[in-house]
Amino acid sequence: xxxxxxxxxxxxxxxxxxxxxxxxxxxxxxxxxxxxxxxxxxxxxxxxxxxxxxxxxxxxxxxxxxxxxxxxxxxxxxxxxxxxxxxxxxxxxxxxxxxxxxxxxxxxxxxxxxxxxxxxxxxxxxxxxxxxxxxxxxxxxxxxxxxxxxxxxxxxxxxxxxxxxxxxxxxxxxxxxxxxxxxxxxxxxxxxxxxxxxxxxxxxxxxxxxxxxxxxxxxxxxxxxxxxxxxxxxxxxxxxx
Amino acid sequence: xxxxxxxxxxxxxxxxxxxxxxxxxxxxxxxxxxxxxxxxxxxxxxxxxxxxxxxxxxxxxxxxxxxxxxxxxxxxxxxxxxxxxxxxxxxxxxxxxxxxxxxxxxxxxxxxxxxxxxxxxxxxxxxxxxxxxxxxxxxxxxxxxxxxxxxxxxxxxxxxxxxxxxxxxxxxxxxxxxxxxxxxxxxxxxxxxxxxxxxxxxxxxxxxxxxxxxxxxxxxxxxxxxxxxxxxxxxxxxxxxxxxxxxxxxxxxxxxxxxxxxxxxxxxxxxxxxxxxxxxxxxxxxxxxxxxxxxxxxxxxxxxxxxxxxxxxxxxxxxxxxxxxxxxxxxxxxxxxxxxxxxxxxxxxxxxxxx
Numbered sequence: 001x002x003x004x005x006x007x008x009x010x011x012x013x014x015x016x017x018x019x020x021x022x023x024x025x026x027x028x029x030x031x032x033x034x035x036x037x038x039x040x041x042x043x044x045x046x047x048x049x050x051x052x053x054x055x056x057x058x059x060x061x062x063x064x065x066x067x068x069x070x071x072x073x074x075x076x077x078x079x080x081x082x083x084x085x086x087x088x089x090x091x092x093x094x095x096x097x098x099x100x101x102x103x104x105x106x107x108x109x110x111x112x113x114x115x116x117x118x119x120x121x122x123x124x125x126x127x128x129x130x131x132x133x134x135x136x137x138x139x140x141x142x143x144x145x146x147x148x149x150x151x152x153x154x155x156x157x158x159x160x161x162x163x164x165x166x167x168x169x170x171x172x173x174x175x176x177x178x179x180x181x182x183x184x185x186x187x188x189x190x191x192x193x194x195x196x197x198x199x200x201x202x203x204x205x206x207x208x209x210x211x212x213x214x215x216x217x218x219x220x221x222x223x224x225x226x227x228x229x230x231x232x233x234x235x236x237x238x239x240x241x
Numbered sequence: 242x243x244x245x246x247x248x249x250x251x252x253x254x255x256x257x258x259x260x261x262x263x264x265x266x267x268x269x270x271x272x273x274x275x276x277x278x279x280x281x282x283x284x285x286x287x288x289x290x291x292x293x294x295x296x297x298x299x300x301x302x303x304x305x306x307x308x309x310x311x312x313x314x315x316x317x318x319x320x321x322x323x324x325x326x327x328x329x330x331x332x333x334x335x336x337x338x339x340x341x342x343x344x345x346x347x348x349x350x351x352x353x354x355x356x357x358x359x360x361x362x363x364x365x366x367x368x369x370x371x372x373x374x375x376x377x378x379x380x381x382x383x384x385x386x387x388x389x390x391x392x393x394x395x396x397x398x399x400x401x402x403x404x405x406x407x408x409x410x411x412x413x414x415x416x417x418x419x420x421x422x423x424x425x426x427x428x429x430x431x432x433x434x435x436x437x438x439x440x441x442x443x444x445x446x447x448x449x450x451x452x453x454x455x456x457x458x459x460x461x462x463x464x465x466x467x468x469x470x471x472x473x474x475x476x477x478x479x480x481x482x483x484x485x486x487x488x489x490x491x492x493x494x495x496x497x498x499x500x501x502x503x504x505x506x507x508x509x510x511x512x513x514x515x516x517x518x519x520x521x522x523x524x525x526x527x528x529x530x531x532x533x534x535x536x537x538x539x540x541x542x543x544x545x546x547x548x549x550x551x552x553x554x555x556x557x558x559x560x561x562x563x564x565x566x567x568x569x570x571x572x573x574x575x576x577x578x579x580x581x582x583x584x585x586x587x588x589x590x591x592x593x594x595x596x
Binding site (some may be wrong): 016020023024026027028029030031032033034035036038039042043046047049050053066067070078090091143144145147148149151152155228229231232233236238239240241 | 306327330331334337338339340341342343344345346347349350353354357360362399452456457459460523565569570573574575576577578579580582583586
């Protein structure tokens with residue numbers, strides 16, 4: 001990757017696509033309180049995405065604002081990790097995605113809060129508090145489902161098995177970035193390991209580690225997500241909303 | 242404004258409505274502060290005491306004796322209101338994924354989240370009357386309790402987010418502001434909080450329409466089309482004309498309801514006319530005109546036969562809305578069971594530690 005612009009764009013895209021996926025749960029959650037909680041987390045991610053994309057637009061210096069970046073790029077130009085674009089699946093898959101993402105975003109934003117770039121430091125300082133809540137929420141559900149009923153245990157283990165391979169991409173080394181993701185791996189392992197153990201879940205031993213998001217080579221799912229997200233904006237070029 | 246449920250629509254974006262809610266809140270505090278003897282005497286007639294409290298504009302609280310019919314009426318009304326908030330999340334939730342800017346997406350997400358919050362808050366108010374949320378949800382899913390018929394209409398374009406905010410939330414507030422003075426304390430207090438948030442929603446909807454109405458020709462057409470489709474269903478939200486309203490008279494006597502359906506509908510029309518002018522959008526009624534004698538607008542009534550059809554289940558989206566709610570509930574069953582099982586295990590462990 002290529003310095004602060006790619007890095008900021010990648011983080012902004014992570015947050016935006018995560019928000020879009022989480023918002024799909026609105027009106028569909030297993031409990032009304034959970035509907036509110038998932039919407040809340042979607043709003044946090046969307047808020048971080050807007051700050052990061054606005055800043056990425058400024059770094060680029062080509063006059064693109066948050067909406068130009070969100071609505072007028074194709075999937076090959078998106079820089080999010082594959083993890084966030086995966087379909088929601090059942091509630092267990094969504095919680096596995098949420099938990100792993102938060103366990104990565106919390107140390108990431110915490111490190112960002114202390115980085116030399118003032119704008120990124122301010123965004124990190126704000127977002128890390130939200131990530132701490134996301135991590136708590138995800139961990140609570142991973143434990144409830146893992147150590148709940150036979151069916152929930154089966155589903156939660158299947159979800160962890162399905163999502164785990166996509167976590168490796170989160171920590172691909174990038175020494176030139178404001179925060180090198182490779183340095184976050186131990187913090188991630190420290191928060192994920194004990195929760196999986198308490199949840200009576202097994203950490204998968206998969207050697208498969210799909211990558212490509214940070215260079216714009218995505219899963220087949222992202223294009224559909226963008227088609228829906230961008231359809232109205234693109235149908236009215238130049239319009240204000 | 243004190244002592245009057247309606248002010249002049251001086252603020253075109255609905256600020257007048259917020260003022261009315263604040264006035265109701267002040268009145269609620271004042272009523273609470275007024276001297277009230279501490280409950281009925283041991284040998285006192287409970288029904289007479291109830292009537293005295295109502296007549297004195299005081300609040301009935303959960304601990305107080307109340308007629309069974311009063312309790313049933315409130316449960317039905319509060320539950321229907323709560324169900325409306327929960328079902329009402331669907332038509333707007335329909336546009337979250339396609340919101341045309343990130344800012345609009347955030348506002349819409351927050352709005353739908355507010356509606357879930359209102360639903361929970363109202364279910365809690367209903368629970369003070371001795372019925373559980375689970376029972377109420379069951380009554381909704383079984384089709385034995387209703388929700389507002391307006392949510393059985395589809396949201397076809399982005400402009401519908403504006404029209405729902407401006408018209409549907411506007412009509413809801415006109416309906417609900419008097420409920421801030423309802424005789425049942427928990428409902429009155431819930432309504433104050435709900436109305437405050439609703440007035441922000443109304444303002445946001447108005448702002449969406451204003452932006453569209455001043456946008457490209459396609460956006461203007463989208464805005465007008467939405468107003469054309471939502472105007473009469475919004476008028477119908479106030480219920481059947483006074484002559485045909487089944488629950489009105491008793492509810493007025495109990496001070497659950499304070500204005501007739503037709504009075505509220507008229508207020509809503511009068512409020513919207515000026516706002517539509519500022520928006521630059523046309524209310525789809527050729528017979529809409531100022532009546533000097535009545536000091537109000539004459540307007541065309543909505544199609545009440547259509548209202549009855551939609552209420553009885555044959556609106557465009559009744560089946561989909563209910564199927565969606567039932568599916569969410571059914572799909573989430575294993576998650577709720579897991580949470581209960583996990584909590585039971587934790588409780589068991591705590592007991593072991595304590596022993």
